[in-house]
Amino acid sequence: MTTFALRPAVPSDAPRIALWMTQPHVRRWWHQGWSVERWAQEITRQAAGEHSMPCVVTLDAEEFAYVELYRVRHDRLAQYYPYDAEDWGVHVAIGDGTRVGRGLGRQLLREVVDTVLRTEPACTRVVAEPDIENTPSVRAFAAAGFLNRGELQLPEKTAVLMVRTRTVQEA
Ligand SMILES: CC(C)(COP(=O)(O)OP(=O)(O)OC[C@H]1O[C@@H](n2cnc3c(N)ncnc32)[C@H](O)[C@@H]1OP(=O)(O)O)[C@@H](O)C(=O)NCCC(=O)NCCS
Structure with missing residues (x-):
């Protein structure tokens, strides 16, 4: 079983994140x-504020991805859809290009959402x-249980609003 650890x-971490961000x-x-x-x-700026949390993800002891979790109410996204004050958002990047397109993104997104919903009961x-043209991303979010709620x-960019709602069982 794949085990991710988010910290x-x-x-x-800046050298590693900067390297990931320059990968095409x-x-x-x-x-x-x-x-x-x-x-x-x-990273220092985000860690000091209320808006977002930058995270590094480890897979089987190897750091391989960057995730930003953000509170929508503090984000520009709040201007673009009828957000709830407790909505969270997620940005993701698998830095190692040899690891994309293998189903890891969807697994990671599922685990990240599970963690947010578990630790943030009001969310x-x-x-x-x-981006609507980022097919791998849209497909990975969909495979992780997010629904396409239309274009923004x-x-x-033209974006797709992808929404994962807490299920009845999770509630
Ligand atoms: C987005 C990202 C996290 C997805 O993770 P991943 O491990 O690559 O995703 P998965 O393997 O779970 O799913 C990728 C899907 O895209 C499809 N796909 C991959 N490359 C594709 C391409 N060039 N064209 C069309 N579909 C493509 C795969 O077939 C798969 O879909 P399917 O299984 O439903 O057919 C990862 O690709 C990534 O970090 N990309 C760079 C940064 C980025 O785009 N971040 C998202 C910003 S919102």
């Missing part, structure tokens, strides 16, 4: 191919806003 990112398959969608210094500042929805016109 908060710290500034010393990530950079194309994240547009955050920043320097190590800028990533260290970004009933986790959302994402992948964001400043830099």
Whole structure:
């Protein structure tokens, strides 16, 4: 069985995250191919605020992905759909290009959502806003139980609002 471990990112993760973000398959969608210094500042900034939590994901003892969890009420996404104050959002990037397209993304997203819903009892929805052209991302979110709730016109992209609602059993 695949076992993921999610931990908060710290500034010393910046070299690895910066490297992941410059990989073509990530950079194309994240547009955050920043320097190590800028990533260290970004992690410090996020960790100090209420908006988002940067995380590093380990798979079988190897760090392989970056996840940002964010509170929609503090995010620009709140302007684009009728959000609930307890909605959380997720951004994801598997840094190692040899590990994409093998079903890991959907498994990771399922586990991330399970963790959010378990640790945030007031949260009933986790959302994402992948670019409509990012087929692997849209498919991975769908395979992880997110439903396509239509298109959103964001400043830099047309996105798909993907929503995973807490199930009756989970409630
Ligand atoms: C998005 C991401 C997390 C998905 O993880 P993954 O492990 O690659 O996803 P999965 O293997 O679970 O699923 C990928 C799906 O896309 C499909 N796919 C992969 N490459 C594709 C392509 N070039 N064109 C069309 N479909 C493609 C796969 O067939 C699979 O769908 P299916 O099994 O339903 O047919 C990962 O690809 C990634 O980190 N990409 C770079 C960063 C990124 O785009 N992040 C998302 C921003 S919202």
